Amino acid sequence: MKPVAFDYCRPESVEEATALLHELGGDAVLLAGGMSLGPMLNMRLVRPSVIVDINRIEGLDRIVLNDSVVIGAMARQGDVMADVNLLGEVPLLEAVLPHVGHFQTRNRGTFGGSVGHADPSAEIPLALVTLGGTVELTARRGVRRVPAAEFFHGVLTTARRADEMITALHWPRRRRRSGYAFEEVAQRHGDFAIAAVACMASLGEGGELAELRLAFGGVEDRPILADTSSFIGAPADGASAAEIAAKVADGLEPMEDIAASADYRRALARTLGLSVLERAFEQVAGS
Amino acid sequence: MRRIGGNERHRIELTVNGRSHAGEAEPRMLLSDFLRHRLGLYGTHVGCEHGVCGACTVIVDGRAVRSCTQYAIQAEGATIETVEGLADGERLNALQQAFHEHHGLQCGFCSAGILMSAVHFLKENPRPSEAAVRDMLSGHICRCTGYDGIVRAILDAAGTLKDQTKETIGE
Ligand code: FES
Numbered sequence: 001m002k003p004v005a006f007d008y009c010r011p012e013s014v015e016e017a018t019a020l021l022h023e024l025g026g027d028a029v030l031l032a033g034g035m036s037l038g039p040m041l042n043m044r045l046v047r048p049s050v051i052v053d054i055n056r057i058e059g060l061d062r063i064v065l066n067d068s069v070v071i072g073a074m075a076r077q078g079d080v081m082a083d084v085n086l087l088g089e090v091p092l093l094e095a096v097l098p099h100v101g102h103f104q105t106r107n108r109g110t111f112g113g114s115v116g117h118a119d120p121s122a123e124i125p126l127a128l129v130t131l132g133g134t135v136e137l138t139a140r141r142g143v144r145r146v147p148a149a150e151f152f153h154g155v156l157t158t159a160r161r162a163d164e165m166i167t168a169l170h171w172p173r174r175r176r177r178s179g180y181a182f183e184e185v186a187q188r189h190g191d192f193a194i195a196a197v198a199c200m201a202s203l204g205e206g207g208e209l210a211e212l213r214l215a216f217g218g219v220e221d222r223p224i225l226a227d228t229s230s231f232i233g234a235p236a237d238g239a240s241a242a243e244i245a246a247k248v249a250d251g252l253e254p255m256e257d258i259a260a261s262a263d264y265r266r267a268l269a270r271t272l273g274l275s276v277l278e279r280a281f282e283q284v285a286g287s
Numbered sequence: 288m289r290r291i292g293g294n295e296r297h298r299i300e301l302t303v304n305g306r307s308h309a310g311e312a313e314p315r316m317l318l319s320d321f322l323r324h325r326l327g328l329y330g331t332h333v334g335c336e337h338g339v340c341g342a343c344t345v346i347v348d349g350r351a352v353r354s355c356t357q358y359a360i361q362a363e364g365a366t367i368e369t370v371e372g373l374a375d376g377e378r379l380n381a382l383q384q385a386f387h388e389h390h391g392l393q394c395g396f397c398s399a400g401i402l403m404s405a406v407h408f409l410k411e412n413p414r415p416s417e418a419a420v421r422d423m424l425s426g427h428i429c430r431c432t433g434y435d436g437i438v439r440a441i442l443d444a445a446g447t448l449k450d451q452t453k454e455t456i457g458e
């Protein structure tokens with residue numbers, strides 16, 4: 001299992017990289033940590049003529065805490081997992097990251113790579129959609145930011161154009177009176193999730209739901225943000241959680257594959273949905 | 288910017304187990320193949336070649352990573368540790384000795400990768416819980432041992448390393 005022969009380019013700056021993408025367009029493939037692309041190259045599912053290795057671009061792994069939390073595209077998953085300040089500001093990532101692959105793959109795997117690859121079951125894209133973060137894309141002609149909910153179009157398909165590269169992800173900071181929770185079911189810890197659910201719930205002073213973001217991974221062809229608008233103002237209690245989980249799970253159109261049937265995925269979505277909602281509500285109550 | 292044609296061979300220099308090495312590789316040559324076939328370091332094993340089994344794990348610039356999902360050209364100038372660097376001549380290091388004592392291996396195919404993962408893991412977690420060790424091992428596949436001996440070996444080695452540290456500090 002060896003990849004096809006490819007030309008190799010190793011730009012040292014974003015300018016060099018975007019100039020290359022401008023020149024090569026769809027012939028070039030961006031190589032970040034290689035935790036998804038590497039296997040696909042070895043299996044020859046991808047046969048690029050040129051690989052643009054962005055591992056040595058200085059500063060692309062930056063982590064900045066200001067109004068939002070900026071995680072550079074080449075930040076390694078393991079480094080973010082060890083960054084307690086950052087995890088304090090984006091608590092959902094603390095819950096999510098232990099499920100992203102394994103120790104050995106997080107040592108190399110990146111945030112930008114996971115988002116750019118857009119596996120429907122990947123946890124980092126799910127977390128970004130749940131929190132309402134944005135994807136920063138840079139091309140020679142300029143920079144734009146795409147809301148995560150609009151970035152993922154389908155299996156391994158995104159809003160990124162051929163001359164663009166992901167340079168950072170922008171994460172909203174933790175809010176007051178908010179709870180965050182994540183759960184998934186996979187055949188083995190670290191494997192692709194059969195279903196994954198993440199949520200952020202903000203409560204008003206009277207314990208009612210002020211904002212609720214609930215999203216599902218591994219169920220449809222991309223992370224799906226549920227419509228929870230009809231529950232705003234409802235009490236944040238167990239009865240609401242059960243009602244929300246049931247209604248939202250009914251609205252999903254789950255995939256069917258070798259790992260699970262559509263019905264099983266829907267059942268998981270309901271069960272995990274209930275559990276993350278209860279946990280998020282309890283977090284706020286307990287704080 | 289480095290730019291190399293698909294069929295061009297490029298001379299790659301790097302440090303492995305404290306020694307400088309060099310070899311030639313085309314861009315598509317995997318780091319695992321480079322270590323084995325260019326440098327003759329056959330201790331690093333290759334199982335699945337798509338990042339799943341962990342047999343090929345080596346330490347690159349301080350981190351335990353798969354060597355089958357990166358290219359030799361990417362490791363230009365890197366500092367690499369492989370299983371060949373663990374023992375001191377015939378003398379096993381504490382971790383290897385623990386694997387020996389706890390039946391942490393049978394055929395040994397998975398061992399090189401697990402040992403290198405454990406070296407990095409123990410550096411970050413000098414006193415790991417059993418759950419943490421098992422979580423780290425989820426990135427490896429062993430078809431012989433049932434993992435139990437491996438878990439005990441790593442926990443014991445962590446104890447051993449700890450005692451050694453104590454002695455050094457006490458001196
Ligand atoms: S050979 Fe590299 S992970 Fe299996």
Ligand code: FES
Binds near residue numbers: 392396398428432
């Ligand atoms: S000892 Fe044989 S595969 Fe682990």
